Amino acid sequence: MRYALELSVINHQQLIICEKMVTKEAVIKILEEIAILLELTGENPFKSRAYQNAARNLEKLDTDFNELVQRDKLSEIEGIGEAINKKIKELVETGGLNYYETLKASIPPGHLDMLKISGLGPKKIHALYEQLGIKTIGELEYACHENRLVDLKGFGKKTQENILAGIERLKLYQERRLYAEVADKAQELLDSLKGHKDILAISIAGSLRRGNETVKDIDILASSSNPGKLALAFAELDQVASVIAHGDTKVSVTLKSGINADLRIVDENEFPYALHHFTGSKEHNTAMRGRAKDMGLKMNEYGLFQGEKNIVCRSEEEIFAALGLSFIPPELRENMGEIEAAAARTLPDLITEEDIQGLFHIHTNFSDGTDTLEGIVQTAKDLGFKYIGISDHSRQAFYAGGLKVEDIQRQHELIDNLNNKHAPFYIFKGIESDILPDGALDYDEEVLAKFDFVIAAVHSNFNMSAEEMTGRIEKALKNPFTTMLAHPTGRLLLSREPYSVNIMEIIDTAAQFGKILELNANPHRLDLDWRNCIHAKKKGVKIAINPDAHHIEGLRHTSFGIKIARKGWLEKGDCLNCLNLEDVKTYLRDN
Ligand code: DGT
Ligand code: CA
Numbered sequence: 001m002r003y004a005l006e007l008s009v010i011n012h013q014q015l016i017i018c019e020k021m022v023t024k025e026a027v028i029k030i031l032e033e034i035a036i037l038l039e040l041t042g043e044n045p046f047k048s049r050a051y052q053n054a055a056r057n058l059e060k061l062d063t064d065f066n067e068l069v070q071r072d073k074l075s076e077i078e079g080i081g082e083a084i085n086k087k088i089k090e091l092v093e094t095g096g097l098n099y100y101e102t103l104k105a106s107i108p109p110g111h112l113d114m115l116k117i118s119g120l121g122p123k124k125i126h127a128l129y130e131q132l133g134i135k136t137i138g139e140l141e142y143a144c145h146e147n148r149l150v151d152l153k154g155f156g157k158k159t160q161e162n163i164l165a166g167i168e169r170l171k172l173y174q175e176r177r178l179y180a181e182v183a184d185k186a187q188e189l190l191d192s193l194k195g196h197k198d199i200l201a202i203s204i205a206g207s208l209r210r211g212n213e214t215v216k217d218i219d220i221l222a223s224s225s226n227p228g229k230l231a232l233a234f235a236e237l238d239q240v241a242s243v244i245a246h247g248d249t250k251v252s253v254t255l256k257s258g259i260n261a262d263l264r265i266v267d268e269n270e271f272p273y274a275l276h277h278f279t280g281s282k283e284h285n286t287a288m289r290g291r292a293k294d295m296g297l298k299m300n301e302y303g304l305f306q307g308e309k310n311i312v313c314r315s316e317e318e319i320f321a322a323l324g325l326s327f328i329p330p331e332l333r334e335n336m337g338e339i340e341a342a343a344a345r346t347l348p349d350l351i352t353e354e355d356i357q358g359l360f361h362i363h364t365n366f367s368d369g370t371d372t373l374e375g376i377v378q379t380a381k382d383l384g385f386k387y388i389g390i391s392d393h394s395r396q397a398f399y400a401g402g403l404k405v406e407d408i409q410r411q412h413e414l415i416d417n418l419n420n421k422h423a424p425f426y427i428f429k430g431i432e433s434d435i436l437p438d439g440a441l442d443y444d445e446e447v448l449a450k451f452d453f454v455i456a457a458v459h460s461n462f463n464m465s466a467e468e469m470t471g472r473i474e475k476a477l478k479n480p481f482t483t484m485l486a487h488p489t490g491r492l493l494l495s496r497e498p499y500s501v502n503i504m505e506i507i508d509t510a511a512q513f514g515k516i517l518e519l520n521a522n523p524h525r526l527d528l529d530w531r532n533c534i535h536a537k538k539k540g541v542k543i544a545i546n547p548d549a550h551h552i553e554g555l556r557h558t559s560f561g562i563k564i565a566r567k568g569w570l571e572k573g574d575c576l577n578c579l580n581l582e583d584v585k586t587y588l589r590d591n
Pocket of ligand 1: 205206214219283285286
């Protein structure tokens, strides 16, 4: 926290505005910031220490600072040499300092945020940047989950755990959050409330019910025989840190996790209308109200009215039916054509958890996964899957323990043994091959031919132009050995923007060459984005909902991918891993 406070105290703008008032304290702050910024850039430590010393000596100064500046006597202070003297003069005379501004601009903005993680200083941040290219807190969190810090010089397992704990504390103040994180907390709230005897109906609403990839808050809707008592019970839940507002029909709280949660309590008869309204999205609601109006009706959270008279609906299904629509699943309520499709009875029969037969894109301890192949196989079997596709990293991904040719041989022997032991459960031999900057895959053809499937993935050189990156990926898609493209845009939700890539062109190329696109189910990625899934489906591109698991627990991420697949209008026929074992074998052999 120390660094963060220092860096937030002053900005250049403030200094300019207060030109006449550049005080000794302000100068000290800037010198201290420069020391930190220099460490962040990995500059010689002596340089950084010189600024720290200068700041400390200025602090101890008992003569009048302004007088020293006016008489040009600053360099008489110990530790203030010619270079620093010049900078202080520029600061005092102009209210700004070019050197400081340039230095600040040279650092990824995310590095300043990372200083807020307790236990993580500028030197470590620089080391993470140098060795792993980490620019933001989200990237750092992701790297910790992938165990990248365990073998990193100057870090280790304990440090990785401490950093993760520090990131958790920081999240307490965050605006939007990942779906997975909020969904867990919302479920806990529902579980705590469910036993309450005054509840007549209760449901999650808002973006969480719609399965959006990020969520602002938890919306809960209930009807109750004793609203006042339910409101009080909610406000007094163990999970609640503070109550923002408390009435008989609405309670707003902040949870200990930092997430805000609203409970709205409505009359039993109003529940279906309110549930539809507070599920949203706003855009869907607006379009629905428009449809109601066209039919001479009025729709709001209290009812569906013909003149003064309410059309009685006991469920959302009945509301949709009253408007001539089939039931629209919450995930589709984004005004992306769902109302027209519901009217035409052409809504998709959305994929469900039960449709998933097996999982691709799983890492083992052959590369950067934490668990053994045996352990993963046992868990996948226990979860009811019929097959898995193992894909450790390829050799260029040295930071992730990428497989050398002899490792592949060893892994394939192990897979053959396990396939004998666990039949009819089946393990496919795969690899997550880096797409090299020129679009080539990471092994020669003789090695690539040994795999049942190849997942091509961009893991380096993110900063290409859209044209170059699109060309690079398209080249990989055209490679006959490529089966599917991993995380097609490379985004990390809330922390790393997608790389520049023309995703529509990628979808078209995948369609043309019969390649599969991954819907990476890791809650930080959820990439392919659901908006693009709709497009891929239209083009006939198959999607693989892949957990990209680096540990056994990660297999469960698949359910987040399914939620997004549903938002992307996908049906079981659109997804590779809904095929049964024989059909997958045939598909992978023939494609
Ligand atoms: P979020 O919280 O940003 O992740 O997204 P939502 O969709 O949960 O938004 P929120 O919490 O502001 O409101 C919950 C639902 O309530 C929203 O999806 C639709 C409904 N709603 C809220 N405000 C309005 C409004 O001004 N107009 C309409 N038509 N619906 C609204
Ligand atoms: Ca919400």
